[in-house]
Amino acid sequence: MAINSPDVVLSCNNLGAGYSIKAGYVKAVDGVSFEIRRGEFIGIAGESGCGKSTLAYAIMRLLKDNAGISEGEIIFKGKNITRISGEKMRSIRWADISMVFQSAMNALNPVMTVGEQLLDAMLAHKHISRKEARKRALEMLRLVDISQERFDAFPHQLSGGMRQRVIIAMALLLQPELVIMDEPTTALDVVVQRTIIEKVQELKDVFGFSVIFITHDLSLLVEITNRLAIMYAGRFVEFGPAEAIFLEPLHPYTRGLMSSFPSLTGPITRKGGIEGKPPDLLNPPKGCRFGPRCSDRVDRCISAYPDYIEARPGHYVACHLQEGVRNEK
Amino acid sequence: MKSDVILELSDVTKHFPLQSFRRKGRVVHAMDRISFSLRKGEILGIVGESGSGKTTTANVISRIYYPTNGRVVFEGEDVHRKMKRTVSLEYHKKVQMIFQDPFASLNLTHTVRGILERPFKIHKLVQGKKEIELKIKEMLVQVGLDPPEQFIDKFPHELSGGQRQRVSIARAFAVNPELVLADEPTSMLDVSNRMSIMNQILNLSESMDVSYIYITHDLAGARYMSDRIIVMYAGTMLEVGAAEEVIQQAFHPYTRLLKSAAASPETGLKRKRLVTKGDIPSLIEPPAGCRFHPRCPFVMPECSMELPEMREISDQHYARCLLES
Numbered sequence: 001m002a003i004n005s006p007d008v009v010l011s012c013n014n015l016g017a018g019y020s021i022k023a024g025y026v027k028a029v030d031g032v033s034f035e036i037r038r039g040e041f042i043g044i045a046g047e048s049g050c051g052k053s054t055l056a057y058a059i060m061r062l063l064k065d066n067a068g069i070s071e072g073e074i075i076f077k078g079k080n081i082t083r084i085s086g087e088k089m090r091s092i093r094w095a096d097i098s099m100v101f102q103s104a105m106n107a108l109n110p111v112m113t114v115g116e117q118l119l120d121a122m123l124a125h126k127h128i129s130r131k132e133a134r135k136r137a138l139e140m141l142r143l144v145d146i147s148q149e150r151f152d153a154f155p156h157q158l159s160g161g162m163r164q165r166v167i168i169a170m171a172l173l174l175q176p177e178l179v180i181m182d183e184p185t186t187a188l189d190v191v192v193q194r195t196i197i198e199k200v201q202e203l204k205d206v207f208g209f210s211v212i213f214i215t216h217d218l219s220l221l222v223e224i225t226n227r228l229a230i231m232y233a234g235r236f237v238e239f240g241p242a243e244a245i246f247l248e249p250l251h252p253y254t255r256g257l258m259s260s261f262p263s264l265t266g267p268i269t270r271k272g273g274i275e276g277k278p279p280d281l282l283n284p285p286k287g288c289r290f291g292p293r294c295s296d297r298v299d300r301c302i303s304a305y306p307d308y309i310e311a312r313p314g315h316y317v318a319c320h321l322q323e324g325v326r327n328e329k
Numbered sequence: 330m331k332s333d334v335i336l337e338l339s340d341v342t343k344h345f346p347l348q349s350f351r352r353k354g355r356v357v358h359a360m361d362r363i364s365f366s367l368r369k370g371e372i373l374g375i376v377g378e379s380g381s382g383k384t385t386t387a388n389v390i391s392r393i394y395y396p397t398n399g400r401v402v403f404e405g406e407d408v409h410r411k412m413k414r415t416v417s418l419e420y421h422k423k424v425q426m427i428f429q430d431p432f433a434s435l436n437l438t439h440t441v442r443g444i445l446e447r448p449f450k451i452h453k454l455v456q457g458k459k460e461i462e463l464k465i466k467e468m469l470v471q472v473g474l475d476p477p478e479q480f481i482d483k484f485p486h487e488l489s490g491g492q493r494q495r496v497s498i499a500r501a502f503a504v505n506p507e508l509v510l511a512d513e514p515t516s517m518l519d520v521s522n523r524m525s526i527m528n529q530i531l532n533l534s535e536s537m538d539v540s541y542i543y544i545t546h547d548l549a550g551a552r553y554m555s556d557r558i559i560v561m562y563a564g565t566m567l568e569v570g571a572a573e574e575v576i577q578q579a580f581h582p583y584t585r586l587l588k589s590a591a592a593s594p595e596t597g598l599k600r601k602r603l604v605t606k607g608d609i610p611s612l613i614e615p616p617a618g619c620r621f622h623p624r625c626p627f628v629m630p631e632c633s634m635e636l637p638e639m640r641e642i643s644d645q646h647y648a649r650c651l652l653e654s
Contacts, residue, residue, distance in 0.1 A: 047519040194589075
């Protein structure tokens, strides 16, 4: 799927990552390939345990000791960062690729003021004076609509939405090329969530960074992203333009997810959701990972894993049923 | 009011006193003058952001909290009167709860059997070990945990989130309740499970004819589930009416804001949104007048004077707002 063009910021080729635990090896990310271009807003949707956070941590090279990248490569701006040393990675991390963590409420140090934490990040990476750093930090806070007096506030003095905006300011402080957002708004209320997303989009237009936005809220992703990946049990099952996926989902899992959200304005119909639960990644099913839960499955789904098919330009899907459609054509 | 009203709240207020020395004497205004009624078999959705008082409302109805002011009347009698143990037990049998977090609301040292036999034993509904066992299995099948033999001896940690929530639902419906209070029953679940849990609740309340208070922050979910919707904000009710009416003809600016903030791709990807600033206000010192006025895009000078009265917008559709239309 990877296309080599100069404005590709990051590409993952056949990336695999997993954890060793007592019971065996959990391959949480398996054969994931995608590329993200400058200024692009990519979404990754999936249920909990589908590997979306592991993927984010793998790209950041922040996997814990019992975990690691088992195969594939991560190319950041033409440079392979899959196995570079921790020292080298540290200079890239935050300066070029930054991350907004899932529980941003807890990502701030409770005993340091907000301003001090912002300065810390900046002084660790850039050789600038404290005064200069302070000026930039204040400017960043202004951009996320936080007043200057809050510079000396402690995290507990801020509301959830404000803390989240501080985290976003921190992620953008060094003007990275790529920001990975791992469920940045899940713990927030809808209204606050909306303001924060709008802020991110606005800042993206100003600074021109790319965003990988990870969440389980598919309907939100459809609205805000350019391209969308649907992840299930460690693999991308469908990847393509957000609007195309919304209007005509090709994978049965995507269709199931779509029917899991009641609509706000459309007719009220009893919707199904998806029966069953995701597979145990210690012993994943041999064929299609979604096979055991899929209502349209055929024999082939249980025996062999489907390859990606480009069903429409730029719209990939891994499903045996789509092969059939294409052959008939 | 019609005679089939089973629950009625009139001007119920709940204030929590602050304990710290510095702020002694001040209170958190968790619920202010909440009034509504619930008919038999009706499903009422309560929608609001966190801190809006939705959960406090459920806890007052279930006698976990006593209101500071106002009355809650269930089947013609005051809920918060002094009750004998047997009467209070009877009330708790009729009014059941489903909690938000299925990981915390099931006793992790008990098996599914242990969890589900307690309601039968406490309320002495069925006698004899065999009969209870039979009832438990029947309940498990009803909530979609089929075959029951596979689940009855499991501990909560051996079940998935969705299955655990089904056990909580089975526990709530086991005693033939008349009113079930569900406090965000799907918000901790995976998206693929939410729909089937919502359907499960709908099916059970239809077949057993129970009334339902469904608390959520998800407007679309409330629309899917409920007959009527109440919109709450910072401890006050802002709008109430038939579900379709409240959503499609939203009157209060806050309801409109909620609607515009909700992700709904089918109404167009680039639709115009209402914009707002700020957060939910402090409940210790709530803003004077309408509690939403500091964030309201249509704010007028009168809005900060006093809390507007509920006023009928159209048939059975009320809103607490001074705007003309």
